[in-house]
């Protein structure tokens with residue numbers, strides 16, 4: 001069974017009292033299998049964030065079906081949606097969204113604390129995560145005391161610590177320079193390979209995208225094309241650039 | 256677009272943030288105006304016409320005006336500072352766009368000018384509306400000699416406008432001087448840099464507990480010396496409270512936080528981490544609120560309980576409303592009795608009881624063992640007695656719903672009573688003696704003491720506060736041995752609606768015969784006088800307390816709302832990672848609960864000890880009154896808490912992901 005299956009998702013914004021209707025997603029379908037690392041790319045305004053929000057159950061589609069682990073979260077009430085989200089999904093945001101009052105460590109254990117996991121297990125898990133993400137030395141610092149890349153790696157640890165079925169990332173490298181981007185992407189890659197994490201990532205950055213197994217391109221809310229990694233990451237990077245030039249829009253100047 | 260436009264738009268857009276500030280200001284202006292309007296009322300300013308209590312009322316209100324102004328300075332200063340602090344990011348942006356420091360200042364001053372002008376205007380309008388009501392209330396409470404005619408004093412209007420505009424503007428200029436824009440990067444981070452983990456010092460934490468403990472201990476053991484120890488107590492407790500909020504609270508929450516079992520449990524991790532910061536950031540406000548709360552609670556409880564115990568005391572000492580004593584029974588012209596009855600009837604006061612009792616005078620002749628008391632201000636009269644027969648006593652006891660007594664020959668039962676400055680606690684005086692030796696008309700008699708009760712069935716007077724009741728046979732013998740000149744006839748009256756009979760009593764007092772042997776006693780004028788004065792204090796006190804209460808509550812509310820803006824994205828990200836609304840509600844409830852009720856708990860404990868100390872001084876048990884006042888206070892606090900929490904949650908719910 002696929003981890004995530006979205007069928008014919010349409011999202012229409014506005015339309016009430018004279019407001020212009022915007023079709024942000026138009027019959028879009030996507031399926032993600034276990035252990036996959038999928039990238040979503042597309043020009044600005046093509047509907048990527050909208051798609052991610054719908055998959056993340058924090059927004060509802062105008063029509064279409066969504067199944068995560070075979071469950072349709074749209075059928076749950078507010079409280080159960082929240083619980084479902086917290087247990088099955090992990091999030092990584094462009095601006096990290098770590099809480100300033102908490103140390104990195106406390107931020108990371110938040111999902112486990114909410115589930116009232118016992119402290120011993122929590123400690124073990126944090127240690128394990130910090131090891132992989134190489135943030136051991138800064139665990140007791142506050143978010144504003146560390147760099148953006150380090151904050152993002154802490155956020156990744158938080159997204160993964162409760163072993164979610166899928167991690168949803170919205171431009172995780174959007175605020176980072178190339179070195180920090182590379183570190184973050186390496187982390188995601190190793191989590192995918194060593195911890196079998198299933199990841200879906202929205203990105204603008206072809207370099208970040210080259211870490212994925214396959215890339216889904218989206219244009220004007222519709223599926224545009226899909227490319228699958230064949231050989232090396234370098235070759236995949238070139239493929240991505242080529243496809244982006246097909247996609248048009250603001251990608252032309254990168255290629 | 257001018258600066259003024261930006262300021263105006265900003266207020267419209269940030270209505271929620273301004274609304275509490277605006278409402279509190281309006282309220283303060285309103286109360287100030289109502290008081291001022293009373294003080295400047297032509298009738299009130301013509302001091303004589305209102306009688307002494309009117310003058311007292313006016314003076315108390317002048318004092319309140321000063322208090323309100325001082326309080327407004329504090330409140331406004333604090334509100335504007337918090338407000339500006341929460342907007343550092345906005346100022347950072349404005350300076351990025353090239354606004355100079357001076358321009359930003361002017362922008363803030365415009366903004367404040369708009370809000371304060373609007374609040375002064377609405378405050379004035381509301382003040383004018385409620386002035387009439389206030390005048391009516393004052394007239395009723397004080398049974399003022401002359402009705403206060405309702406007028407709007409131009410002077411009051413001008414003074415209110417000038418004081419508040421000057422105050423608001425002066426403060427906002429002062430506060431804006433603290434805006435610095437030398438580091439835009441810092442400003443842009445806004446509140447984010449302020450989140451240093453709060454620190455505490457161990458010595459100061461210990462001092463918090465030790466100082467408060469010392470203060471409490473002195474308060475409890477001082478007894479009547481509280482007047483001397485009051486200042487050290489205040490010093491210790493206030494300093495201790497300050498450390499309690501700035502140090503101890505951080506210490507204790509940090510300790511709890513260090514316990515992983517507690518911290519890693521559900522929403523605790525967020526609640527605790529945030530409350531540490533919140534307590535530290537709000538320590539000074541919480542401190543001020545606690546102290547103000549303690550003062551308000553203690554003061555209202557004291558005024559209220561003093562009123563109650565004086566009332567009790569007066570009623571205890573005067574079972575009759577009006578009484579006459581004729582010294583030399585049957586030897587005087589007692590036509591005054593008929594005249595008095597006539598006056599009462601003329602004034603519409605029906606007689607309820609009319610009693611007549613024969614009394615003799617006696618003096619203590621033995622060594623008395625008087626129960627010692629803790630209170631050195633006590634000085635009861637234990638030497639002079641009236642003698643009464645037991646059947647007379649029982650007749651009156653029936654009428655006043657007291658227990659009957661039976662006495663054998665040679666036995667005595669004593670009604671004791673003690674005058675005191677404050678309504679000090681009454682204690683039985685003679686009960687430790689087996690025998691009482693009384694000198695009556697030159698002879699000495701020894702009676703066996705069968706019992707004692709506090710308060711009796713006839714009015715006491717300054718010369719004789721105690722009544723000795725003896726067997727009828729003994730009494731007859733004594734009467735037979737006493738010449739008419741030494742016998743006393745007591746006439747007592749109870750009238751309907753006695754609390755409103757001051758005019759009639761005045762009239763009676765004015766026609767008293769010029770006869771040294773006829774004595775007149777009444778409780779009505781003293782009673783009404785004391786009750787009115789106390790009610791006045793209570794009324795104005797309540798007014799000012801409510802003002803304090805709302806304003807301090809607003810400060811907390813105001814801080815909460817500024818913080819919620821800063822925490823906005825935190826709540827959004829929590830929502831994103833799957834925190835249910837119920838859980839957020841839990842976090843918010845716990846946090847606001849602590850912030851709202853911690854000051855109450857501290858204020859309550861402080862007041863409890865103050866009341867214990869005062870109880871020692873007054874010698875009376877005022878716990879019940881205190882608890883009543885505290886319960887009312889708690890009720891208001893709870894209402895405020897629920898209101899603030901609801902608004903807070905509404906705001907959170909509105910955050911879109």
Ligand SMILES: Nc1ncnc2c1ncn2[C@@H]1O[C@H](COP(=O)(O)OP(=O)(O)OP(=O)(O)O)[C@@H](O)[C@H]1O
Pocket residue numbers: 013014022023024042043044045046047048049050051
């Ligand atoms: N809340 C909203 N109300 C109305 N229209 C919206 C809303 N959110 C997004 N849209 C519109 O839907 C379309 C898709 O927006 P979306 O944010 O999903 O794009 P995106 O691919 O994430 O763009 P970017 O790469 O710039 O982040 C856009 O045309 C946008 O204007």
Ligand SMILES: [Mg+2]
Pocket residue numbers: 048049050
């Ligand atoms: Mg987007």
